[in-house]
Amino acid sequence: MLSLMVQGCTSDAGKSTVVVALCRWFARRGYSVAPFKPQNMALNSAVTVDGGEIGRSTALQALACGVEPHSDMNPVLLKPQTDMGAQVIIRGQVLGNMQALDYHAYKKTARDAVLAAWQDLSSRFDVIIVEGAGSPAEINLRDNDIANMGFAEMVDCPVILVADIDRGGVFAHLTGTLDLLSESEQRRTLGFVINRFRGDLSLLQGGLDWLEARTGKPVFGVLPYLHGLTLDAEDAVDEQGDHGVGALKVVVPMMPRMSNHNDFDPLRLHPQVELTFVKMGDPWPDADLIILPGSKATRADLAFLREQGWDSKIARHLRYGGKLLGICGGFQMLGEGIDDPDGLEGPAGSSEGLGWLGMTTRLVPGKQLRNVQGQFLLAGTPIRGYEIHNGVTEGEALQSPMLRLDGHEDGAVSDDGAVMGCYLHGLFDSPQSADALLAWAGLDANASVDYAMHREQQLDRLADMLEGHMDMTLLLAKAGLPSGDAGRL
Numbered sequence: 001m002l003s004l005m006v007q008g009c010t011s012d013a014g015k016s017t018v019v020v021a022l023c024r025w026f027a028r029r030g031y032s033v034a035p036f037k038p039q040n041m042a043l044n045s046a047v048t049v050d051g052g053e054i055g056r057s058t059a060l061q062a063l064a065c066g067v068e069p070h071s072d073m074n075p076v077l078l079k080p081q082t083d084m085g086a087q088v089i090i091r092g093q094v095l096g097n098m099q100a101l102d103y104h105a106y107k108k109t110a111r112d113a114v115l116a117a118w119q120d121l122s123s124r125f126d127v128i129i130v131e132g133a134g135s136p137a138e139i140n141l142r143d144n145d146i147a148n149m150g151f152a153e154m155v156d157c158p159v160i161l162v163a164d165i166d167r168g169g170v171f172a173h174l175t176g177t178l179d180l181l182s183e184s185e186q187r188r189t190l191g192f193v194i195n196r197f198r199g200d201l202s203l204l205q206g207g208l209d210w211l212e213a214r215t216g217k218p219v220f221g222v223l224p225y226l227h228g229l230t231l232d233a234e235d236a237v238d239e240q241g242d243h244g245v246g247a248l249k250v251v252v253p254m255m256p257r258m259s260n261h262n263d264f265d266p267l268r269l270h271p272q273v274e275l276t277f278v279k280m281g282d283p284w285p286d287a288d289l290i291i292l293p294g295s296k297a298t299r300a301d302l303a304f305l306r307e308q309g310w311d312s313k314i315a316r317h318l319r320y321g322g323k324l325l326g327i328c329g330g331f332q333m334l335g336e337g338i339d340d341p342d343g344l345e346g347p348a349g350s351s352e353g354l355g356w357l358g359m360t361t362r363l364v365p366g367k368q369l370r371n372v373q374g375q376f377l378l379a380g381t382p383i384r385g386y387e388i389h390n391g392v393t394e395g396e397a398l399q400s401p402m403l404r405l406d407g408h409e410d411g412a413v414s415d416d417g418a419v420m421g422c423y424l425h426g427l428f429d430s431p432q433s434a435d436a437l438l439a440w441a442g443l444d445a446n447a448s449v450d451y452a453m454h455r456e457q458q459l460d461r462l463a464d465m466l467e468g469h470m471d472m473t474l475l476l477a478k479a480g481l482p483s484g485d486a487g488r489l
Contacts, residue, residue, distance in 0.1 A: 001122040003036075004479050005152050006193075007132035009163040009173035014195035014223070016057040018162055019131045020231070021462035023064040025472070028463060032126040035061030038114045039076040039133055039147040041086065043259040043296050044232070047369050047386040052092015053077060056262060057131070060232045064459045075117035076110050076146065078103070081257065081297045081345055091117055094367050097344070107144040111154075114146050118155060127481070130157060137180040149185045158479045159189045166196035166225060171207055178215060190478040191218040193470065196225045218478075221470030230269060231458050232262045247274040248443040251287040253310050254279050255301035259294040260388070263327055266428040266451040272443060280304075284313045289323045289441040292330025294388075294425065298363075299340060299351040302333050311354060318418055323441045324356065326421030328389050331411065334421045335359040335395065344390055356419045357412050359395030366390070372424065374405035378413065379436035385426030393423075 004022070008015040019035055026033040037058045046059035052071030059069040071092025078086040081097065088095045088103060090113050098106060121128060134141075136148035136159075144150065152159050163173040174192055181189065192211065197204065201222060208219050250267055254277045267275045276285050295301040305311060318324060326334040335353040340363040342348060353360070373384035383403060395412075402411030402422045411422025417440075428434040434448035466472065475481075 002481050003128045003157045005130035005157045005159045007136050007148055007159050009177045011134050013162045013164045015131050019129050020061050020064045021466040022129045023061050024459045024463040025466050026127055027065045033065045034125040034128050035073055036128050037074045037131045038151045040074055041078040047371050053369055056232050072117040072121045075114045079296050111146045137177045162193045164195050191220050193220055194222045197222045198225045220475045223469050247272050249287045250275050250289045252277050252291050255304050257295050257297040257301050259296045260425050266449050269449045292326040294327055295329030297345045298329040298332050299338055300346050324419045328423050331421030332361040357397040359393050359397040361391045361393045363391045372405040376436050381432045381436040383433040385424040387423050389423050
């Protein structure tokens with residue numbers, strides 16, 4: 001098994017994108033390749049083939065490899081619930097909630113889970129592309145590090161360092177990061193990748209020559225800024241999107257612990273949908289459909305929604321004939337109450353719901369993690385997606401379910417048909433289900449995007465970009481990887 005690790009000078013430097021591109025590049029040449037992210041912090045996650053939960057970026061990288069996402073690919077996932085604490089997921093399953101200092105002490109134990117997952121994955125694949133987290137030069141986090149150089153040193157993995165030139169200061173980022181590494185970590189760093197470049201490359205050449213002369217390490221590639229690149233986001237919410245005149249207006253309130261906002265990526269691409277994320281302090285726009293998203297801290301996000309006065313905006317929206325949809329935590333908010341007796345998502349207690357559906361939710365230990373398929377009952381159309389949630393919901397509203405999934409009913413629809421919700425993520429991913437849902441919301445003529453096909457096109461676009469702008473022959477030679485096709489491995 002051969003490996004390569006991609007680390008970044010900063011968060012959002014492009015590590016995930018470079019790993020995706022490398023995964024697809026190797027897969028297209030017939031290699032048995034898998035992604036690996038030792039530790040991740042994210043609220044967007046995916047359900048794995050073995051019934052676990054991993055970060056969304058790692059799941060996307062698995063798809064780029066042409067393999068099913070597996071919990072071994074992201075053995076430690078941290079899902080923030082407050083500014084000081086997170087839910088800790090080890091090898092796909094919830095361990096519990098920890099404060100930041102407690103987790104820092106726990107990392108010695110987490111390291112064992114990371115190494116066990118690495119060994120198991122190494123036995124099944126020929127090449128593993130590893131993604132770091134944040135920056136390897138965070139001095140305060142270097143003790144017991146399992147996310148960046150600490151992991152690379154443990155398993156003797158070569159590293160390339162990525163910096164985002166679009167932010168500015170790219171040479172300071174690269175040289176400063178390298179200077180803050182130990183001598184062994186500097187030797188382990190093979191060279192650099194500069195990401196998101198726009199302009200005439202000849203104007204950058206003097207800086208590249210200086211960087212290579214100063215560090216003695218090559219620049220493997222200068223990757224262009226790819227306009228219109230749309231892939232599953234894990235942290236930042238991308239609000240770009242083009243739409244025509246008369247588009248359906250869809251509004252999503254952005255709450256502090258909003259999770260799985262990639263549910264809305266297909267809407268952002270839809271030419272007949274105007275998608276708006278409303279932030280704290282923003283004016284509330286006109287809407288045909290309001291969607292309450294998933295949440296990792298449902299009661300706290302519900303309180304935030306009320307603090308902003310958004311509950312009255314939603315009530316007015318419904319009085320004037322608008323539609324309201326809740327997904328997962330957003331679905332729970334639509335009921336009459338949410339009870340968290342064990343403090344699974346924050347301080348133990350109960351909260352009054354928005355009261356639009358006759359049901360209550362009790363948060364209980366044991367997270368539902370499954371990929372499912374079935375039918376959207378109002379339209380009779382097929383639907384598929386995934387469930388990631390705590391909570392048991394009961395009440396009269398469930399007598400009018402929204403979905404039937406793998407033999408069980410899910411969600412609820414109000415008597416007047418204006419409000420509905422469910423636990424299923426991925427509602428808009430397939431054209432059939434997206435068309436049906438948007439027709440319910442008031443869109444007459446639909447042209448929904450086949451998001452699975454779109455994703456595959458974007459993955460190939462990244463691999464093509466790598467072919468044209470990165471010296472893969474030099475990188476493979478430096479990393480000890482064979483060039484050419486898998487037959488040479």
